[in-house]
Amino acid sequence: MRIEADFECGNAIVEKMTEVEADLSIRPDSNAKYFEWFYFRVTGETGILRTFNLTNAHAASYPQAWNGYRALASYNGIDWFRVQTQYVDGVLSIKHRAEQTSTEYAFFVPYFEAQREKLLDDCAKVGERRTLLTTTGGRPVDMIVFGDPAAAKKVWVFSRHHAGEPMAEYCIEGIMRRLADAQDPTVQRLFEAGIAFYCVPNINPDGTALGNLRANAAGIDMNRDWKQNVEPKSVEVAGLLKAMEAEGVDFFLDLHGDEEHQYVWLVQPQPELVAPEVAPTQQYLETYVRDHYAEYGPDPKGDSLSPVDSGMAVDFVAWKFKCPSLIVELPFKDTIAANGAFESLQVAGCVAFGRDCVDMIAEAMMSQKN
Ligand SMILES: [Zn+2]
Numbered sequence: 001m002r003i004e005a006d007f008e009c010g011n012a013i014v015e016k017m018t019e020v021e022a023d024l025s026i027r028p029d030s031n032a033k034y035f036e037w038f039y040f041r042v043t044g045e046t047g048i049l050r051t052f053n054l055t056n057a058h059a060a061s062y063p064q065a066w067n068g069y070r071a072l073a074s075y076n077g078i079d080w081f082r083v084q085t086q087y088v089d090g091v092l093s094i095k096h097r098a099e100q101t102s103t104e105y106a107f108f109v110p111y112f113e114a115q116r117e118k119l120l121d122d123c124a125k126v127g128e129r130r131t132l133l134t135t136t137g138g139r140p141v142d143m144i145v146f147g148d149p150a151a152a153k154k155v156w157v158f159s160r161h162h163a164g165e166p167m168a169e170y171c172i173e174g175i176m177r178r179l180a181d182a183q184d185p186t187v188q189r190l191f192e193a194g195i196a197f198y199c200v201p202n203i204n205p206d207g208t209a210l211g212n213l214r215a216n217a218a219g220i221d222m223n224r225d226w227k228q229n230v231e232p233k234s235v236e237v238a239g240l241l242k243a244m245e246a247e248g249v250d251f252f253l254d255l256h257g258d259e260e261h262q263y264v265w266l267v268q269p270q271p272e273l274v275a276p277e278v279a280p281t282q283q284y285l286e287t288y289v290r291d292h293y294a295e296y297g298p299d300p301k302g303d304s305l306s307p308v309d310s311g312m313a314v315d316f317v318a319w320k321f322k323c324p325s326l327i328v329e330l331p332f333k334d335t336i337a338a339n340g341a342f343e344s345l346q347v348a349g350c351v352a353f354g355r356d357c358v359d360m361i362a363e364a365m366m367s368q369k370n
Pocket residue numbers: 161162165256257
């Protein structure tokens with residue numbers, strides 16, 4: 001067999017292999033220590049039961065996440081399915097008898113530049129496409145403005161602060177494709193109410209292409225770097241903040257993937273950073289998610305960061321722009337017995353969830369008193 005990972009979003013290093021078994025390690029993010037994202041292609045004879053051992057799984061950023069996790073595989077890069085996966089003695093072992101000569105294995109379904117370009121291109125037919133910045137890797141960070149840029153209220157949506165969280169990009173694709181549908185009554189109502197959307201489908205395209213888990217090309221976890229004086233290595237955060245300051249922000253949604261939990265959940269800003277007039281909307285969002293997604297649970301580990309200088313966009317934007325602000329986390333694992341539409345979040349589920357986020361934002365914005 002042959003194993004490759006030297007392509008867009010690829011991440012795996014072959015240590016040793018036979019025809020039926022390979023030891024692999026996951027490469028740390030460029031200039032950083034984070035790792036967990038993997039994505040590689042195996043070619044060889046069909047019908048052979050093969051084992052792929054990720055030998056450094058125990059040292060990954062979220063080793064607990066491997067418990068109950070099953071890897072994804074695909075023969076054509078379009079249809080993905082879960083395969084037998086075990087986490088024993090610190091090694092994640094994927095076992096699979098391939099029915100075709102080429103099989104890809106990944107932590108989650110990857111999202112490629114070509115998909116992003118198609119999304120931006122499609123949406124630019126109804127919205128306005130803008131390039132916010134160019135990364136150190138020479139990649140543009142592009143945005144689509146939906147609705148009137150002179151609108152009174154502006155909703156900003158980001159995805160992929162963290163490079164290896166493609167479910168967030170499938171989710172924003174759902175949001176953007178719905179906003180691009182001029183016939184959608186909720187979208188019409190939003191635009192008529194003077195609400196515009198600023199959607200940035202990938203704010204970390206270098207890290208994504210490099211196969212990183214969290215960092216940008218310079219090794220920075222950008223969602224720990226939101227502050228008044230942004231690190232020079234965070235060109236992405238600096239560029240985004242500049243654009244937000246120029247345009248104004250009235251609602252902020254930051255989309256992420258969660259390695260450990262098997263449900264959708266929210267991260268709210270630290271309470272002391274929430275402007276009093278915004279607190280009812282924050283509460284409303286929490287209630288909305290709890291009512292709509294039965295498996296929603298509070299973050300069991302979210303309170304350890306010191307409130308004011310967490311460096312998380314959700315906190316900084318809430319404080320700086322005095323607006324509702326939240327993170328939505330979508331799981332890497334399939335959800336457990338959630339309500340109908342979300343039993344398997346994979347690609348279709350993430351897109352559908354994104355479409356539903358438009359309803360959530362509409363209801364939260366329309367019910368604002370100010
Ligand atoms: Zn994240």
